[in-house]
Amino acid sequence: MKEKKQNKILELFKPYVPKAVTSRILEGKESLPSERSEATIIFIDIRGFTKLADQLDPEKATEIINNIFEPIVRIIDKYGGSINKFLGDGLMAIFGTPFSHEDDPERAARASLEIMKSIEENGKIKIGSKVKNLKARIGINTGLCISGEIGSASRKEFTVIGDTVNLASRLQVNATPGKILIGEKTFQRIKDNFIISPPRKLKIKGKKDLVSVYTLKGEKKKISFLEKKKNSHSPFVGRQKELKILREALKKSYNSRGQIIEISGELGVGKSRLILELSKDSLAKEFNILSGNCSSWEESKPYAPLKEIFTKIFGIKFDDELKEIDKKIENKIKEIDSSLLFASSYFSRLLSPKIKSLEEIMEQSKEESNLLLRVLKKLLWSFSSQKPLLIIIEDVQWIDDASVEFLIQCSKELKKYSILLIYSLRESLKKRESIAGSKRIKLLPLKNTESDKLIRFLIKKNDIYQLMKDRIISTANGNPLFIEEIVRGIEERRLSVDKDRLGNYPEIFADFPIPDTVHSIARARIDLLPVGLKEILYQASILGRYIEIKLLQKITNLEDKVLLETMKKLQKHEFIEEVEAAPQLQRYFAFTHSLIQEIAYNSLLFKTRNSLHTKIGTAMEEMYLSKIDEKVEELAYHFRNSDDKEKAIFYLDKAGDKAQSLYAFKNAINFYLDSIKILESTEPGKEQLTQLSEIYNRLAFSQSTVGKRKEAEISLNKALKYCRKIKDKNTESLILMSMGNLYGDMGKWDKAIEYFKNSLFISEDISNLRRKARIIKSIGLAYLFRGDTERGYKYLKECLETCKEMKDDNLYIMVLNNLGIYYDMVGDWKDAINTYKKSLSISKKYDNIIEISNVMGNLGFAYSSLNESEQAIYYFKESIKLSDKIGDIYNKGINYIHLGEEYLRKDEFKVVKYYISNAEKIFKELEDKLGLADVYRLKAKMFKKIKNWKDSETFFIKAIKTYSQFGDKINEGESYYEWGDMLFIKKTKDLAKKKLLKSKKLLESIGARKYLKEIEEKLDNL
């Protein structure tokens, strides 16, 4: 009787069961291997359903089936399970065998919740005037089962048996209607993502002990099972030695002994993974973890990884308006180190750049360009005192020059702070020296036993593992990425043959070809993708490793939902993963490995690539209209790879200007050179000639700033040639001024003056007052340095008047300082002091901290020359205070030396020693040899004063050696003079004469006159 009913339902039911499932359940033609495996079993019972169906006419019964069973079948199929049996009022479904997923228990749980909901919605059945509410009871249990086909050859049935199945059934029986009961193991596997009531103990029929059961109530987060892939890493194998080194470094850093570690190795060998494992260490939880990435297209983008890090520190979101960004920066600085508030505009400039013109940049002092790096550093130091920092910079083979400069500077001081800096790089692409003082870990391939362990885990099917492991081990050669790719390849193959040839693994895999590079295996895998998916994967690769969904949508023209579904599918194939972005970030995906992105990108035809780059560039221009300056490097990258050369030039140029505004001169050079290359490859018209001459001029500025003076000279000559061709006077005068500056930097004062005067002539012609004033100032300075002090003075005075007229305070301050130098040179200390004080009061008005500290130092000097020791000491100390504020430890060291000199005059040797040791510490830390030479020179002078001739001589020799090494002739010459003087006092006349003559020769050769008179007097006395 019971069987009859069942068959009736089954008959009704048949059309709704997916073909693959019915055929296997009912016909059982294909043979499935028996195996022990973990499975999750669901029993569903809809109480009273059969009885009800029996009372109804067939048409009504069909309707109920439609509304209730059809959804159940669909849901189970959707989550990848299969229906195994129909039983009375319900059914049994299996997840995990014969088809397994890594998250079968979760799938089962989600399916059950959905089924419950569907029955609640559809289970109201009207019989006559009464409404009957159908309710389901569900039991879920996970555990080991034996599965396979049982029965005779003619009538086989796929069956799952074992305790796990029995308990699942008992759980269902014990569930109250409308509830889902789950067993212990299911609970363990799903607890993180579901809402589950606390356990109850239940007496279960057939079990001696009480069993813990739980009620499944709902999902914690609404993420579909496909999206959950994020953290599914292979289990970590090997690397214990490396991890130990890292842990030790972590400990040291925690105790304020900062460390730097370089991790190098080939593609996919496990650098990032090693770092990830470290970040899971319990001590790492005590750290603020800040990470930044470098990517191949960002090689010229200034501070690319640092921007990422500082964006995190300041909590800046991707869609913050510029104003908001400034506000956040200010608030955070207040919280971390309020003494840096004066520099908040520098942080804003880094994070929401405002591009400056060349003339504006040219006006800034060199000091100012160092300030950016200094305040960035200082902020990190202060931040690390709140909580230790773990700074991770990945893929340093692609780092930009400005960031390198920053890291090198950091490395010199970092050892005092609670900071661990780890950077990773691909060995074969390494372009630079390792950062000095870093500990280096080189990752070698995994050992065979370790590879084996990994393979064993990754290949769930024992027979495939046995069959393949040796071949995988020998092909992958210890590269875990390679291993993963091979296994994925096998898995794809397994899934694609599953349906009809299940069970014949040996046959299928015996001749499975494993390509011999990780590239080709990944390629092969991509090739297996359905055309539509492959195309999206290719298109995404244009965006780089990280895929911004909004942009991808613009180029694929797919609807939100469709695109997301596609992404999920790609995720399922493990080509991409959703990035666990901080909530402030936009939703985005990433290629599981850069390798996949590279392959996809390289598979695109040039033509397609070009047009996609154009599409993205154009889309970005629209999307980021209000913040375009922030995206110029990216835009430059896309348009450079597109056919839109005009835009390429435009953005490359802008990117160069932006880099220059951030004092990232090397980066700027790269951008400008790229842009010039494109411009010069075409037949330039008038507009292009103007562009070319402007770009060459800006290029020259960057080149000369980084010391490439010859190149700068060539660039300026080209710039001049181009602008003369089109008779662009304005640009010509600017370029002539640049030439003057360049020759000035090279100490070629006559030539500099000649160019300045030419430029002045043209500026007058085009009546650019501002520029005129600046040129006059430059001429004045050039004369001053050439030794033509009076003429210099005349020009500086003239400039001062012009500034007053123009009300240009900025320039006014500079000219005042230059005038001060003039008074200094001619020994007019009182006037020097007055002039400096005037400039000081204006600088204070503008809170221009760099100028203030500059002038304070100058004032100290002037007072020192006047023998007003107290005042001198006061200003040196003030200057130190300011240096502290901006983290300028170099200037601090220099001021320590000045203070030492000052106290030496007063014979306060103890204080002198104190300052010497402070300065020495600083310059050692900075590895600044010239600074150390200054320290040695001061030491020598101190020993000279206490008549310790031997030590004095030793330190003079040391100092002189360094000065001469660096070609610092003034200091070398002066040191010889002081040494000679010492020998003079010591009364070793011959030697004294020798040193004094040497000094004279050196100083004369560069036209330094300060000591010449005294030297001659001494020589006469000998």
Ligand SMILES: Nc1ncnc2c1ncn2[C@@H]1O[C@H](COP(=O)(O)OP(=O)(O)OP(=O)(O)O)[C@@H](O)[C@H]1O
């Ligand atoms: N020791 C390990 N145990 C298990 N899996 C590992 C191990 N090392 C790496 N893997 C896995 O291998 C893959 C590649 O590793 P990873 O991304 O760390 O390589 P990488 O050296 O950083 O490569 P790239 O040079 O491209 O940055 C990852 O999926 C990672 O999870």
Ligand SMILES: [Mg+2]
């Ligand atoms: Mg990596």
